Amino acid sequence: MKEKIKVLLIDDHALFRKGVRQIISIDPHFEIVGEAASGQEGLDLAQKLLPDMVLVDLNMKGMNGLETLRRFKATTLNARYIVLTVSDAEDDLLEALRAGADGYLLKDMEPEDLCANLLKASTGVTVLQDSLTEVLKNALLEPVSKKITSDAALTEREHEILECLANGMNNKTIGRYLGISDMTVKVHIKNLLRKLNLTSRLEAAVWKYQNKPKKVSES
Template sequence: MHSIIIIDDHPLIRRGIKDLITIDDSFEFTGEADTGEKGIEIALALQPDIILLDLNMEKMNGLETLQAIKATEIDAHVVILTVSDNEKDIVAALRAGADGYLLKDMEPEDMLKRLHDVIEGHIVLSQKVSEVIIQGLHEEAQNKTRQQATLTRREQQILSLISKGLSNRRIAHKLNIVEGTVKVHVKHLLRKLNLRSRVEAALWVVEQKTQKKNNRA
């Protein structure tokens, strides 16, 4: 059974998520907090498998909380759960190390499926979030040409695995290298391709494959 805590300053949201999680026997709701500071304390004490984190909170916001969590010994999948589909918020959260970005208006069944996916090491996104990122890529392509730099063989391998939704940890395990090495390769390939996050990289690969299919048709 996988443990979940939620950090959100809205009591109704916390109650709703708790009720939803109890439906699935694979998950256990183990704690909640209404501020980032309290959330970090609870996460340190309980060491949950998943942290659901609101983005827009007073005092310590979700992004600040995420950055603080990543700087601790908390080894949890952190998934942003928010109402914001703003591209800047999405990119900032993913750059800060979020393992997913879900919108609060998604269907309950879809949310549970995404939680199962994140446990397996995948980066999870709401459908609308994926669409926002893809639209951003299209708009960027109109303003500047993406550098078609030659990636090394290892960078190509890692890019392919990123496009399948694998986390750095799972990529490292699959390629039998340390996670730190994966992070370095990801940083290099993002810079070469002029992309801002691993999620953009994954969507860019899908976009390139789609364009090739359309060109062949």
Template sequence: MTVQEQCNILIVDDHPLMRRGVRQLLELEPSLNIVAEASNGNEAVTYACQLLPDLILLDLNMKGLSGLDTLKALRNEGIAARIIVLTVSDSRSDIYALIDAGADGYLLKDSEPELLLKKILQAANGENVFSDIILEYLETRDDQSDPFESLTERELDVLQEVARGMSNKQIASHLHISEETVKVHIRNMLRKLNVRSRVAATVMYLERKSQ
């Protein structure tokens, strides 16, 4: 499996040895290009804004800004990169919190290197990637919970505009954000609502309003 174009990657981890190991693994694949390494969340946000990577590999348990807070900060800055959490934690609460906050994947550090590289390549190709146990947790998550509760206030704003039939450009203008940020919000919203299209999200939203 190969990435069609070179994928620029930012590695975020507070352990130098881990960053080196991940870099060495990624350098086995010519289509993956490491543009920077960040040792904490604040550096990650700075690098992401400056370099606009395609993919960010994000550690969860870091000193200072946690992986979750870093993820939220990146999304608040309108960073459109795909963000894959790479961590040792398989705690359900961590998994759900990171996915709800906008992560595009969740991989465990104890995965076999070959499998990890394969998953990262899939992420570079636009897929959402998860370690097997993480998938199990996500599939058994309480189906009774209201998916709209996981949407942020801004995602609800965007959904409201989508339901009114507005285009990304119109939504961006109305909410005073960039079109790229609108796309990020819509992508996160569709994932949280577990639907594939704007139309399906609109139907869900209107059904909920009429209840």
């Protein structure tokens, strides 16, 4: 009999991990070799267990799923990486694919569909939840001209935070520098990304470098 596909689960909800383990363990094609409650724990476990497939949640405490994916892709592990999440947002889907995901599935899918998609992914096919194919299609059809090339809509505070992002500062450091809370920093970042039509703080930093700030004349 062909060797089973070794699967590593990374999700910070123990109850969900237990459910996925039970579902996948029923299928004779798979073997759950390990579970991790965080991205870093998953990275450490993978070095020892050498899984063929890694299932990772997007929204986890500490290192999120996207950063976990990027770090996995920087290793020499030869595995398939499948995002298993509750988010059907276009931005999350696109960011996951950019980060190197080999599949994007939703947690509310039918158990038999989960195993079928994972089996398909193991053959080298990129798998997407059926409901997300239209989301991806629309995203790809959006004209490039939709991107805003001006920061004129940003408030003074958002300009300050954009500058901080370009300097590689994290939320805590930005908060201390500007004398505001981490939560306020997050809100400002979310707003400036929306206004600039960008999807991540990294894109914002790159955008800032590529677009010279407007000179403000002193009165």
